[in-house]
Amino acid sequence: MSEVKLFGTLFSPFVRRVEMALKLKGVEYEFIEEDLKNKSSLLLQHNPVHKKVPILVHNGKPIAESTVILEYIDEVWEGPSILPKDPYNRAMARFWVKFIDDKCGLAAWRACWSVGEEREKLKEEAIDGLKFLEEEIKGKNNVGLVDFVADFFAHWFLILQELAGLEILTQDKFPNLWKWINEYCNDNFIKENLPDKDKLTASFKKAFATGNLY
Amino acid sequence: MSEVKLFGTLFSPFVRRVEMALKLKGVEYEFIEEDLKNKSSLLLQHNPVHKKVPILVHNGKPIAESTVILEYIDEVWEGPSILPKDPYNRAMARFWVKFIDDKCGLAAWRACWSVGEEREKLKEEAIDGLKFLEEEIKGKNNVGLVDFVADFFAHWFLILQELAGLEILTQDKFPNLWKWINEYCNDNFIKENLPDKDKLTASFKKAFATGNLY
Secondary structure, rough: OOOOOEOOOOOOHHHHHHHHHHHHHHOEEEEEEEOOOOOOOOHHHHHHOOOOOEEEEOOOOEEEEEHHHHHHHHHOOOOOOOOOOHHHHHHOOOOHHHHHHHHHHHHHHHHHOOOHHHHHHHHHHHHHHHHHHHOOOOOOOOOOHHHHHHHHHHHHHHHHHHHHOOOOOOOOHHHHHHHHHHHHHHHHHHHOOOOOOHHHHHHHHHHHOOOOOO | OOOOEEEEEEHHHHHHHHHHHHHHOOOOOOEEEOOOOOOHHHHHHOOOOOOOOEEEEEOOOOEHHHHHHHHHHHHHHHOOOOOOOOHHHHHHHHHHHHHHHHHHHHHHHHOOOOOOOHHHHHHHHHHHHHHHHHOOOOOOOOHHHHHHHHHHHHHHHHHHHOOOOOOOOOOOOHHHHHHHHHHHOHHHHHHHHOHHHHHOOOOOOOHHHHOOOO
16 A cells, blocks of 8 residues: 655645645545744655655655645545646646746735835736736646646635735636636535635734735 | 758857767768858847857758757767766756757856956856866767867867967866866867867957957
8 A cells, every 4th residue: 555645734725736646646645744934854754855745755755845745646646637638738838837837926925925126026927927818728528637726826826916905817808717717616625625814824924014925 | 852951150069069969970061151240130130139140050940059959969860879878867968068059168168258346256156166077088989969068178169269369278287187188189089170270279269359259
């Protein structure tokens, strides 16, 4: 029997996407909650390069980086596919995931935690990126890799931008994305796995108040 | 018969890694040289998000982002594997590729084009990253994904750091990496596909002199 452990924290979209993938595949796993202010020696041993969660440990072998873990889960376990089957569609999924994590989502996230000119610049960058996603997300069907990564915009970021007093992702500007968000967040499987809105709000509020955490 | 086009520039490690993968698989392709100061309308049409090369166009369908293209090539064409077959080894390869492109290689590259305190900081970051690669690269065998990406350090960066007057990747500090570089650059297939050292040096020199190009 295979042994699966996931090192993570409750309020991380990067950890949560891995949990959703494991649950989608029906993989049983032990969740090991990490205190990022006081990282365990096991975390440091499993991910000496980045010292970050999530880390998936499968039969004693550690894997870091959420997108690398998602591909691994799809390759190792049976069940609903996380990546599309067709090579071109797989390439497109990988392209959008990279775009969200490295560009658009990162800019949106950083806009919320910055001020002045930097905030304005990041806001514009995020909006420019979302315009591409707005076109891409049209007519998507099955939940998979891109959704698990865009999940950040569907749930976490909507709370965050409100607390930060920003209007980046609005129904008015991005009707397709808004439609996707509604469908995604009302999917029974997804709904069960989104972090509680009130608790997440409280966690973000604390982070804003202390200027700490992220 | 499939039609394969690669939009690129001669002196880009990101383009060159895609060419090496195509050649390893024995795929015939048309190389379309782009002038990055005056990008073609086809380039902008095929990669509106990043407006960058490489772009692989396979039977009319474009794919951008070199690492996404490498995975696509491995999935679509027969021939020697670019990624390892075992899922854990595949995950490790993807992890190191991400680390080189997003962290270690990026820091090393930027160190060469920066000055003062920023240069020192990036130099330290690059050296810290290379220490992890130094351990990882030990005992590697077949040429594949990680080599095509680490190729930047084997060839391009050694020229660049000399021109920049930096000592980051030295035999003294990184004996394993040095051994890997020697073996890699003396592999017959690789040797044929590395850009000419003199021409590359001239290109970098021009970039340093004009403060342009990168």
